[in-house]
Amino acid sequence: MKASNIIIALLACGITASVAYLAALKTGIIYKYPEPFYLSANDEAKRPVYQQLDSNEKAVYASLLKGMQKQEEEIPLPYEISGYMYEKLYCLLEKQESDMFFLDSSYYTADKFRKATVIYRKKDYDYGKEINSLSEVRKNVSDNLPQGDDYEKAMYIHDYIVNNCRYLEESDDTIYESTAYGCLVEGVANCEGYAKAFDLLASDAGLQSILVTGTTNDGKNHAWNQVNVNGNWYNIDVTWDDKEDGEIRWIYFLCDDDSFSRTHFKEVHYFTPFQCSENKDNFYVRSGLYAESAEQAKDIFLDKVEKGEKSVRLRFPDSYTYSDFKANYIDSQAIFGLIFSKDDTKTRNISISLTENVEEHCMTIELL
Known part of the structure; x- marks a missing residue:
């Protein structure tokens, strides 16, 4: 065979092989x-x-x-x-x-x-409508973020979720309960949905955030977040801060490990959650509601009442300080003496309501 014929034959083989390879790629054979x-x-x-x-x-x-x-x-x-x-x-x-x-x-x-x-929630389905709906919520939140520091951004996101989502009930018909879409668009989610919603909005706001899984002190599986605020990592559980009697709580907003680990036990499996050792941006600390002694709690309470506030939140570092204040000022009713003198007839028209979270050493005193 002539050299020219050999070259032509080799080229033909190469073209055939290339066509076969492309066809195999197209059909998924390789x-x-x-x-x-x-x-x-x-x-x-x-x-x-x-x-x-x-x-x-x-x-x-x-x-x-x-x-x-x-x-x-x-x-x-x-x-x-x-x-x-x-x-x-x-x-x-x-x-x-x-x-x-x-x-x-x-x-x-x-x-x-x-x-x-890979398995998706719906097979052969175009998620364009759902993606657009979620994008609209994300844009709305981003457009309305406060111009303050990381704390104020995290607070806005926390409150937005609590105000616009409720916890899943057995009667709810949804396949998105454990997703940010379920929380932010459908307004219904379980703890994982709450945590993913916070993670998504925090990332949009420029905050580093991760989702953490583990168990609670009653042995149930649970999900929450860790977020970096002003250079420090904190624990945050938006689900457990959801409304009680129509009011948002901030008990689990930006907590250190010492307080958070009483009720939340992190799973360390595929990655290592962060150590959260700082508490200066904890809600109670930053708001001046953290009392390291019964005497300090008394002073905080008086200051708030003198400013006309009818509801005073307090947090204590441990059960001893919590019990000390409760025994000496609430149980003894000495708290009324902090507001008025014993001879003031107004005391007869004043009562208080006490809401307690003993595990977290928190209480809310309301003047009625």
């Missing part, structure tokens, strides 16, 4: 696996949990995130990974990427993965 890539520095800065991953995990996380955001059912991975790594990364994505409300919490398992088969 996959074109992506080169490893990573989130941008800006995107990584918004994801404290992603920062804890090693290089290979970050590349797989980025590939999964890119495919999931497009609701792709088959996502090729840059490496072959173990079933444990896939489970870890899938669970982190499902919990920490709070905008992906369409991602199902269930996932396939195998010993090894080179491509992921």
Whole structure:
């Protein structure tokens, strides 16, 4: 065979092979696996949990995130990974990427993965309408954020969620109860939905936030957040601060580990939650309602009453200080002597209502 004929034959074989390869790619017989890539520095800065991953995990996380955001059912991975790594990364994505409300919490398992088969809440469904609805809420919150510091932004987001969502009831018909969409658009969510909503809005506001799972002091599974406010990490549980008798509570707003760990026990599995050792931006501390002694609590109470306030919140560092104030001023009724003299007839027309949270060493005194 002449050399020219050999070259033509080789070219023909090459073209045939290329056509066959492209056809195989198109039909899904073979996959074109992506080169490893990573989130941008800006995107990584918004994801404290992603920062804890090693290089290979970050590349797989980025590939999964890119495919999931497009609701792709088959996502090729840059490496072959173990079933444990896939489970870890899938669970982190499902919990920490709070905008992906369409991602199902269930996932396939195998010993090894080179491509992921992803389950979404609705199969072959266009989530465009839901995504737009959630985007509108996010924009509304962002547009109305106060211009103050991180504390004021976190407070606004906390109060917005409490005012616009209620806890899930058995009669509620929804598939989004554990998502930010359920909380912010449908107005119904469980604790995970509350936590994802806070995480999403906090990230929009430029605050670093993560979702934390664990158990409560009564043994129930629970979800809450940690958020970085003014350079320090704090615990926050929006679910437990939801309205009681029509009023927002801030008992679980920006707490340190010492107080929060009495009722919340963090799960340390796929990542390590942050240590929260500061309390200067805790609601009670920042509002001047934290009393380290019964005498200080008395002074705080008097100051608020003299300013015309009818409801005074107090928090104590421990059960001893809490009980000391309660015994000496509430149970003994000496609190009335703090307001009026014993001979003042107005005392006959005054009563108080006491709301207690003994576990958290908090009380609210209302003048009636």
